[in-house]
Amino acid sequence: MRGVVKDFGPVKVLRSVDLDVHAGEVHALAGENGAGKSTLMKVLQGVHPITAGTIEVGGEPVTIRSTADAERAGIGMVFQEFSLVPSMSVAQNISLGRERRGRLGLVDDRAAEAEARRIFADLGVDLDPRREVGRLSTAYWQLVEIAKALAKDARVLVMDEPTASLAKHELENLFGLVERLTARGIAVVYISHRMDEIRRIADRITVLRDGSVSLSDRVDVLTPADIVEAIIGRRLAGDLVYRERPRDPDAPVLLEATGIASADVLESVSVTVRAGEVVGLAGLMGSGRTEFARVVSGIDAPTGGELCLAGEPVAFRSSAAAQRAGVALVPEDRREQGLVLEHSVSDNLVLPVLDRVSAGPFVSPARTRELTEQLVGRYSIKAADPFAPVKLLSGGNQQKVVVAKWMSTEPRVLVMDEPTAGVDIGTKTEILELVRDFATRGGGVVFISSELPELLAVADRIVVLRGGRTHRVLERHEVRSEEQLQLIIQGEAA
Numbered sequence: 066m067r068g069v070v071k072d073f074g075p076v077k078v079l080r081s082v083d084l085d086v087h088a089g090e091v092h093a094l095a096g097e098n099g100a101g102k103s104t105l106m107k108v109l110q111g112v113h114p115i116t117a118g119t120i121e122v123g124g125e126p127v128t129i130r131s132t133a134d135a136e137r138a139g140i141g142m143v144f145q146e147f148s149l150v151p152s153m154s155v156a157q158n159i160s161l162g163r164e165r166r167g168r169l170g171l172v173d174d175r176a177a178e179a180e181a182r183r184i185f186a187d188l189g190v191d192l193d194p195r196r197e198v199g200r201l202s203t204a205y206w207q208l209v210e211i212a213k214a215l216a217k218d219a220r221v222l223v224m225d226e227p228t229a230s231l232a233k234h235e236l237e238n239l240f241g242l243v244e245r246l247t248a249r250g251i252a253v254v255y256i257s258h259r260m261d262e263i264r265r266i267a268d269r270i271t272v273l274r275d276g277s278v279s280l281s282d283r284v285d286v287l288t289p290a291d292i293v294e295a296i297i298g299r300r301l302a303g304d305l306v307y308r309e310r311p312r313d314p315d316a317p318v319l320l321e322a323t324g325i326a327s328a329d330v331l332e333s334v335s336v337t338v339r340a341g342e343v344v345g346l347a348g349l350m351g352s353g354r355t356e357f358a359r360v361v362s363g364i365d366a367p368t369g370g371e372l373c374l375a376g377e378p379v380a381f382r383s384s385a386a387a388q389r390a391g392v393a394l395v396p397e398d399r400r401e402q403g404l405v406l407e408h409s410v411s412d413n414l415v416l417p418v419l420d421r422v423s424a425g426p427f428v429s430p431a432r433t434r435e436l437t438e439q440l441v442g443r444y445s446i447k448a449a450d451p452f453a454p455v456k457l458l459s460g461g462n463q464q465k466v467v468v469a470k471w472m473s474t475e476p477r478v479l480v481m482d483e484p485t486a487g488v489d490i491g492t493k494t495e496i497l498e499l500v501r502d503f504a505t506r507g508g509g510v511v512f513i514s515s516e517l518p519e520l521l522a523v524a525d526r527i528v529v530l531r532g533g534r535t536h537r538v539l540e541r542h543e544v545r546s547e548e549q550l551q552l553i554i555q556g557e558a559a
Contacts, residue, residue: 069118071104076449078104080276081118086221086252091243093267093284094256096296097489098461099447100273102256106223110142111135122221141214142223147206151199156181158198159213184212189245204235211242215251222246223254226487228262240266258489260289272296297491307522307541310505316340319375319509320392320478322361326369330356332533333370338478338509343500345524346513347554352530354513355397358482361511362394363387375477388417391477395467395484397513399460403467406456410448411437413455413466417474436473444469445495461492468496472503479503480511485519497523517547529553 071079079101086092096102107113109120111131120127127138135142149158160177167173181194190208198209207227214222224243228236243253243266257263263270264284272280272295280287280295320338325331330353338344346354359365361372363381372379374390381387384394396402404413415422415433422432437451446465448458455466468484481500485493500523504510514520520527527544529537537553544550 066105066109067119067121069105069108069120070116071101071108071113072116078276079108079116082273082276082278083281084271084278086254088220088250088252089247090268091247091253091255091266093263093270094254094273095258095263095270095292096273096279097491098459100296100489101276102273103225103459105273106142106225106254106256109135109140109221109223136217136219139218139220140223141217141219141221142225143207143210143214143227144225147210149198149206149209151197153198154178154194155192155196155198155201155209155212156194158209159184159194159216161213163216180216181212184215187249188212188215188242190242204238207239208242211246219251221252221254223256225256226258227255228257228259236262258487260292260490263292264289274298293490296489297494307524308501310341310501310525312341312525313339316342317375318373320361320511321373321376322357322370323373324370325357325360325367325372326533327356327360327365328368329365330533331360331367333535334530334533335370335535336511336528338511340507340509341504342525343504343510343512343523345520345527346511346530347517347520347527347550348530348536349554350515353533354530355482356533357530358394358397358480358511358513361387361478362392362480364394388474388476393417393471393474393476393479395471395479395481397482397486399464399467404455404463407454409453410441410446410451410455410458410466414440414451414470414473417470440469440473444472444499461488464488464492464496468499472499476508478509478511480513482513483515484512485514485516493519517550521547521550531556 066082066084069079069082082105084105094102104113108115109129111129111134114130120129122138122140129135129138150161156174156177159181165173165176178194185192192205192208198206211222227239247253255267267284270280270282270284270292271278272292274296316339318337319340322334322336325334330351334353334357336344346357348354356365360367363384363386374392379390381390400406411433414437419428422429422436441448441451444465446469447462455463464484471479485496497519500510500512512520512524521544525541527539527541528535529539
């Protein structure tokens with residue numbers, strides 16, 4: 066790709082971007098949310114027409130005006146949000162739109178299954194092509210998406226945040242698959258916010274900032290600090306390092322959960338959160354972290370144990386009851402649970418605090434605009450038009466909207482479930498600083514994260530869950546390294 070420019074009306078999103086991807090290499094594409102990564106890949110995929118510049122595949126100029134053009138050029142893409150039909154089989158999804166037909170014009174499912182078996186055999190994957198996709202785990206959905214692209218003879222495969230929904234044990238399987246793809250000469254563009262993954266799997270990296278290339282080089286000659294500086298335009302000064310804050314060991318207890326059990330995973334979870342404290346919740350997938358968040362925030366009812374808020378027993382019958390009592394939840398999935406995507410940024414921001422923008426029985430447009438402008442400024446939300454649908458924002462800015470809307474309710478206890486998932490390093494550091502500030506002002510935070518560096522950077526205490534039970538409670542000074550915490554989570558440390 067040479068000198069690629071993409072304008073949306075007067076807004077310049079891509080500014081003369083160059084990107085070279087060689088056969089058989091993994092080329093990482095990084096940058097903050099809104100830097101232009103998705104737009105660049107959508108240009109390559111034919112979703113958006115190019116404003117200026119050229120694209121070559123295999124040394125030959127190509128014109129890409131549609132996804133069909135991209136497929137003919139040998140470009141495939143595995144989106145973060147899958148495009149599979151759950152009710153159809155694996156083979157039917159792979160051949161969708163290219164179905165082979167028999168003599169009577171009927172779809173030949175056997176031919177589709179044979180093709181799927183061949184592709185999976187080449188990939189070294191054991192998956193029955195007759196299985197219904199809706200019954201498969203996320204990792205297998207991803208495999209099916211990759212197989213779909215390869216069935217169309219993809220020479221370039223774009224993978225957008227491919228590990229976002231994978232468990233830790235599934236990562237190595239994905240990395241092994243990527244290595245097998247590149248061994249066959251397929252070029253892989255690997256979009257990720259995770260520095261450890263980029264350094265583990267990528268040969269080269271291109272970083273976009275504000276629609277332009279800020280760095281393009283071999284990964285092995287760069288330090289993590291070099292990459293982060295290219296992404297956010299500055300060196301991190303201890304943003305992901307734990308900083309001691311003044312804390313009163315006798316501060317009032319805001320949240321006391323004792324022996325909490327639930328109908329699903331929880332058997333006996335006990336967590337204490339004092340005013341001014343950030344309590345991190347660590348554990349493997351299925352350990353009960355999200356289930357605990359749902360109980361505390363009133364979404365699910367506990368089947369055992371006791372929950373106290375500021376010393377008073379509570380039994381929330383709904384999330385609204387928990388919110389009235391001063392408990393707010395930043396949910397795990399911002400798009401499905403945290404936002405009303407078709408509504409505006411403003412609508413989403415004021416939804417939990419309608420009483421502040423109402424005049425009698427009616428919502429005041431003037432008050433709504435005033436509060437929206439305050440929150441957009443306070444939380445550094447980049448929105449060209451706060452009254453346009455929130456779905457138009459980048460993932461990082463969508464997450465800021467979710468954090469802002471619940472922090473603005475001024476809760477006593479803020480429960481945050483994977484609040485930095487899928488956002489860039491700059492947005493991560495901003496969110497962590499908001500958490501620290503909230504606690505310093507006397508709030509209590511339950512901070513759930515699978516990203517151990519972030520957990521260690523912000524948590525004053527860490528509660529480790531295993532099998533729906535409280536396994537260990539650690540003061541921050543007891544945890545000397547990420548590796549030590551990982552061993553404790555895995556149950557391999559004393």
